[in-house]
Amino acid sequence: MMSSYRELFEKSIMMGIDPVGSVIASIRSIYQLPIESHNEMKLELIKHNFQYHYTHNALYRKICEEKGMTLSDIQRIEDVAQIPAIGIGKFKDVNAQLLLTKPIHDVEHELRSTGTSGIPSISRRDEQTLTRSVLSMFSMFREMFRFFGGAAIYLAPSAEEMPEMGLVKLINMFSGLLDSSRFFISGHAFDPEAVLQQLNDWQHVHTRHIIGPPFLVERLSRYINEHQRHIQLDRQSQIITLGGWKSYTGREINRLEFYEQTAQTFGIQQGQVRDMFGLVETNFMAIECEHHAKHVPPWVHFSIRGLDKADQEVAQGEPGRLVVYDPTSLSYPGFILTDDLVYMDKNPCPCGRNGQVVNYMYRIKGAEIGCCAINLEKFMSDKEARITQCPIG
Template identity: 85%
Template structure:
């Protein structure tokens, strides 16, 4: 057994959560060489696999049909043998059958709806939810570093849309800030109100803007059109999440977006940062100041050949993303996504080791859907109704 394996076994015997211990050690783990990170991730994934193999009858049957047991997992390369769950299964009417934990232990449901209108539902028990909160806050602290300031949230409040994953995630920033305000209400957006709030907070707080790219872009376009002078602060962050494709199919050019936002708000491009995550998982991959999207060191990304999904692509080649998230106890966190990504093989100037991923787009034929697209469609439908001419 490896040193990490011994540590995890001792932690469990002492009543400690080894996954939580790793999450709490994020800064030092990011400095470990890739070989050490992979050894640690392998032990976490093995423990997670064995838990679901033992306690989830449906998953056990799938594993037995594929002839996969714990003994097959000897190196990080072997995790590709672990049976995965297609992300579309979370939209299925029988999605509850994915659960390893009994339904009465589910503490929270998170939802994301795509163009089909059918919600993807991910259910979390108490410990999974605790790990999820730890995971996200540790990444926020590690990658953004702030503990104070004020945020403009370009999103509805959790009171308006409590089950939307994007809203829930944005709301989590509040615990790290001194003040915040939401600026989408009734699916309406008033950029003048945002500009006034930014002016009110000037010289009072370090000001941050957080929201999906389409709304940040919309705010920037309004400021440019009306030639308004808004200069953010030296430590301000403009943080995006929720996807780069409009519900109409238009793709926002990421590099042009970074340049535009930096110019409009008077910040460096390294202060404009994006996050990537899935409602069905418990992590966020977050860009550093060099726009390298760092995978949390306890999560493993496998990038697969589109024609032969059991095979990984060569490093740097695009492929279908498979996520191995060992934080999930509610259901197996081994998920085949509909996202096309590629790994960045260059060492990041920020000094963090581990996996760096570049998101491209949804694979052809996959449903276009995320919280941001859904929100944009709601807002577009509302605007259309307001501008319609009544008949009669």
Template identity: 25%
Template sequence: MGYADYLNGFEKLVTGYVPERSSWGPPEHALYGPPDPYRVPTEEANDLCFKAIKFQFDRHFHNNRMYHDFCLESNVCPEDITSFQDLCKVPLIPNEFFKDCPSGKDFALWLANVYTGELPQIQIKGANPTTDEVIKAFNDAGMAVFFSSGTGGRHTFMPRDMRSFQMNEYAMAKGVVAMFYPHWNQNMHGYLLLPNPFKTNLFAGRLGTIFVDIMKEVEMAIDREIDTELIKLSMSDGKGLKGRMVNYISKKRHQKIINDIISWIEKNQREGNEMAFVGAPFLLYATIKKLKKEGRSFDIGERGAVLTGGGWKIQEHQRIPESEFRNDVESVLGIRPEHCLDLYGMVEGNVWLTQCPEGHYLHIPNCYVHPMVLDDSYQSLGYGKVGRFAFLDGSMYSYPGFIITNDRVSMLERCPVCGRPGPVLEPGVTRVPGKESRGCAEEVRKMISVDMKR
């Protein structure tokens, strides 16, 4: 099958995520336009990216008071951004900013003041609303407010509108489908190694929404309501009575999930179905470990795909080496390493980097994202140096998506293995020393309290 037909199959399933073409502006052209976000010729990518970021920068400058003042303090205004080379002048917001939010009614005002543009009417009940009540009120009004959490228990809150969230979902899925070409098809049976996307506002969970649309009969590892309080308890390492109870229940649940995954594989193997595992790698790792212990293996072969994301921690101080994980997936499940890819993204942006099957380098969709690596003085380092990852997200309508992360990366101008144009990150993204560990997988891991030694 040619790529155009392959993509057409995908596009038919995600029409609900794509606005009418006649309404597209520069951000939509950059995100929805290219057939493969990782194969856009550099010059064309730079042009699309510049127009999208310039559009968003103007918008946030004029419609977001917080960012407007921040830009004036930094002596930058829209007139200063006239070419692709000027993008490095765009003032960047440290991701820590989105953790520093108040509680109660002030939390609602915080979300509203961070947001760029016209909010819908939002009614919040109660004299002292909880964080979850505020989020619910926003989302009931048509917003898409999600949170993520670090090991320190401090949540990150991002006030997206549905348009930005749908762009996020589409960008992630399209990047994955493009990288898996020609392997993905809509008849794949999916297993989400994540919470049920319809029962949580946890970003790691909500990400799975689009996978329900592009795969068949999707199962979920965690099928229960998950709110900020439960996450806080899960991340508290069992401190306090409630925390200990949550950890105890989670530990019990863990074994059941592993058994469910094995039963699911057996069933689909019997029926000859194609299978896709999507989500936190440690759950699949635990499944493989159990199968290995029992001396069992499967030969899923060409019918299988693994998409991981969110970090590689399996215990408090142990990470899974990615290559070892892929070898295990091949030897126990029979899924080839080139069908086992990792995804890198974060709650703060619509930025999704997918590994290429050839070299497992993380490819940057530079048609709508301008990536940077910063030194300790927050100056751009250029290619080939290790530093802090930062990006300008040209697709983000809801808040200024010009973010400095706490992730330590090395960026190359081109992938040294595959022929795709555009920059890549070397595999093995880590945290900047001193910054708390986090990631979708870490949240899920804590939630089901997996200590593989037990």
């Protein structure tokens, strides 16, 4: 079977067809493949991508040579873990452009995420990488949410206000699948009453969705309960969160309590409240199904490493540090050692999709706490504090 996948990919390339894009476009059928076939396909994509960066990226090739790693060492999906990964902190380095495999003049877009240090993590994408990224997002959106229509409340600033923030860019991508949408953070201010008015205006007109970071969904839910307002969303409504569960103050939002409270507040089932996990430096989102299982896209591979031994994988189901192998990136090697502590589910998901299922826990001790959502919350909190402060005459 492996040779057939290799031959298929080689023929696709000879015909000018992008095999990665073809796999992304076939997501539904690939999720149904037996896990062995699934892994063989993924292995070929990652091997081909590794060879590309090894050949064209002098810095990455040097890293591989120092570790004695060559393409011939990758024969099984288990061997992928031997591929050298780049520490995510390198994307904050002043010399981050040295990570590029593509020349800097081929870069078409930059995405940024800023942590508590204020130093942005910058990920640069060339034309083909950006196209694959867009295909990846829309493919996962369609597969996991299934909507093509309706209207969304975006609990985020618009792209006009924060065009380079990864969270904003991603949320804005939902607009292509919807009939209408509105942003409800302006000048780092949030008016929950305006949200409720818009939800009422859209009632019986659109299926209504709410999309934003957990802290803002929580804030909206709290406002509704405190003011004893009644909201009943629709049978097909989705409340979609992204951006992390920790506040800039360090407070952790309890996920299970959040699902229960949010569903109760908006009159929907808990399976209609879904979370997404991704990184600005990668081109994918792992998205929850109705069973709250975060499905890794079938072309991406997750390897879970020991906290003290980052070159060794932990046993299936054990928590460890996440290493991502994303074969969609041509701009730079998408093989990234993250600061996230996760574990993988051992059992198949009841939704019927095969492949890896990840459970996010938290950032490892000592890592910088920071992401788009955390910084948005901090900006909003700082502004609210300035507004409520009394001037000293």
